Amino acid sequence: MKIADDWIWGEGVQTVLHLLTDSGHQGLLVGGCVRNALIGAPVADIDIATDALPERVVELAKAAGLKVVPTGIDHGTVTIVVNGEPHEVTTFRRDVSTDGRRATVAFATGIEEDAGRRDFTMNALYADAAGRIVDPLNGLPDLQARRVRFVGDADARIREDYLRILRFFRFHAWYGDAEEGMDADAIAACAANSAGIDTLSRERVGHEMRRLLAAPDPAPAIAAMQATGVLSRILPGADARALAPLIHLESPYAPDWLRRLAALGGQDHAGALRLSRDEVRRFDILREGIGSTAGPAELAYRHSADLARDITFLRGATLETPLPQGWEDAIALGARASFPLHAADLMPGLSGADLGARLKELEARWIASGFKLSREQLLA
Ligand code: ATP
Ligand code: MG
Secondary structure, eight states: OBBOOOOOHHHHHHHHHHHHTTTTTTEEEEEEEHHHHTTTTTOOOOEEESSSSSSHHHHHHHHTTOOOEEGGGGGGGEEEETEEEEEEEEEEEEEEEESSSSSEEEEEESHHHHTTSSSGGGGEEETTTOOBBBBTTOOHHHHHHHHHOOOSSSHHHHHHHHHHHHHHHHHHHHOOTTTTOOOOHHHHHHHHHHGGGSSHHHHHHHHHEEEEESSSSSHHHHHHHHHTHHHHHHHOOGGGGGGHHHOOOOOOSSOOHHHHHHHHSSHHHHHHHHHOHHHHHHHHHOOOOHHOOOHHHHHHTTHHHHHHHHHHHHHHHHHHHHOOTTHHHHHHHHOOOOOOOGOOOGTTTOOOHHHHHHHHHHHHHHHHTTTTOOHHHHHH
């Protein structure tokens, strides 16, 4: 098995792999870049595994005049930058002890051990500079069948690192076969160990949830998280029910994890997932919008066309109602509208709180007119 020729790695990858292999070491791509190249999905970051010790990798890179950053040298990772692109090079490792969150690592002698510490068989695939696949755990058939399967015993692997529960659902959402359903052992192990999620940092949980919710269709994975008790551990009160209808309604538009999060409901998203201030602001507008009585045009006028569209989808999904007739035109109209009055128009007759109240009232009347009333009509 070989990676298709049009997917053969760029110049930077070739440089780093040959840097290692030309000096007698092993150098293999591993993880997401190999998995994604094999299925023709975009490759985000480049991970390289080697038997060379980190100090040796640094030495080789420096001798070749390459920029090298000791990003995680304690656990065996250095980053070699070629043409501005980072390449993470990690010495073969095995996990030796763990508290369920952070593994202590030791360097491994070979690729079998390195593969054995990885989470899923489809993530334990390696490839050389020519695109030839090295598959120590027989992960290729799983990838081809879109089966997300733990390396070794699912229960034991989860107890080593509870983040793997979330990674399981994330990888299923992105690379699993939705028709085939999920690996039964994995589901049972996720359910049995869901309490372990409480030990994870909220940054890590938030990072995983963002990536899971950004998948083309995360609804089956989120439903399974709810069924296994994992979802309520992360977001108390959340309910997956509105998600599948939302995915259906929003399908002509790009996935948006925060819009999907808003469909789940529940409490304290900001704390549970460490949302940024901007994210909280947008999230609150979406949640409040679902329950408000403002139509699409008013939402577009008050917020933006995008927010109005998101709220329209969310309402349809959560209230199980069809989208209102002509919603797209209404949003376009509202987004263009600009209120023709200013505070100065009502002064000096009104001031302070009275002025504010009167302006609001006139604005409401103007919105109700479909943004038609003119300045003169409003002042009359
Ligand atoms: P992507 O970057 O597209 O999300 P990836 O597979 O590259 O997917 P990373 O989180 O970048 O995922 O990790 C790189 C590789 O490291 C994985 O493919 C996997 O082999 C291993 N890995 C990462 N996190 C864990 C973990 N928590 N437990 C076991 N192995 C892991
Ligand atoms: Mg990666």
